[in-house]
Amino acid sequence: MTIAPQRARTVSDTGHGLISPHGGDLVDRTGERPDDLERLELLTLTSRELSDLDMLAAGALSPLEGFMGRDDYVRVVEEMRLANGLPWALPVCVAVDVAPGGDRVALADQSGHPLAVLEVEEAFEYDKELEAAQCFRTTDEAHPGVARLYGQKPVYLAGRVTVFERAQVPFPDLALDPADTRAEFARRGWKRIVGFQTRNPIHRAHEYLTKTALETVDGLLIHPLVGDTKSDDVPAATRVECYRVLVDGYYPAARVVVSAFPAAMRYAGPREAIWHAICRKNYGCSHFIVGRDHAGVGDYYGSYDAQLIFDEFEPHELDIEPMFFEHAVYCKVCEAMVSPKTCPHGGDDHVFLSGTKVREMLGRGELPPAEFSRPEVAQVLIEAYSS
């Protein structure tokens, strides 16, 4: 009798058949406050860098243990890979004016309160235009991600971090680290989980995507991004309230986890879709929803670019499986939510409202059609607009 060799699937740190973290192990960069903290040079981070720091602490950016060194940075910018070849789509760097003198620096929040120590491994200059062209596919400073990059200090400081105090989070009851979501998925007996990234309220179209995806897996992680967004995006507190009323009214509680994703938006479109997927793999998701225009802004990216970019990796190289979706609408003839893939009708048969039109209605205190938005969600938005 021959025994077929087991296909290697590392579940060592999960033990529950959940997908392995990116690179194999979930990183934990939390640790003790050092005794000599007062003697260290203090570096104040931007809000985007603080989001990255907290994600490094929690292992959301596994296998990264700190801010990137030059070898990782260069290969990520040029090839979407870390120096060791592992896929990685966007730089995770902290920018400074000059390299610090000591071999360790303290990292502080914007009020100057120290949260972490960075062991300085390297400081290097970088080419902002090259990073913009490669990562954002544009060097236009009107792009919010490019504008942020151009406004950065000129030197990247690299090194492993140890976070002794976690950043204050806006929604403590939604603050689940990758270890927490993994434990929750395991407790529920889930193996296949689809992650849904959102920075917008969920209307019927996105409800349809998430439920269609959920039909094929064990559970759904609604993972709203709560880090920095553009000032004209709907504020996180309003969005979170929308998710609460939607999930309470229309999703089976046993199949859904709602948790906050602490990342800041970079608006890097396709590359950010890859980055978002890799992060969600660390949170334990086996699948990830990628709609049209994922993480895009303005008209810098083609509608399908964030889906097509997944083809630049070998099958299964990312391990997490992207699930691509079209825009969905309610069709009065089909009497269902549909997309161009599933419905032959169009025009007036479809209940379509532009974002501008919806905002106008909500601003006037009018409920959009129920085929477009659940009334409970619309009510939250109306109240937010009127205050």
Ligand SMILES: [Zn+2]
């Ligand atoms: Zn139809």
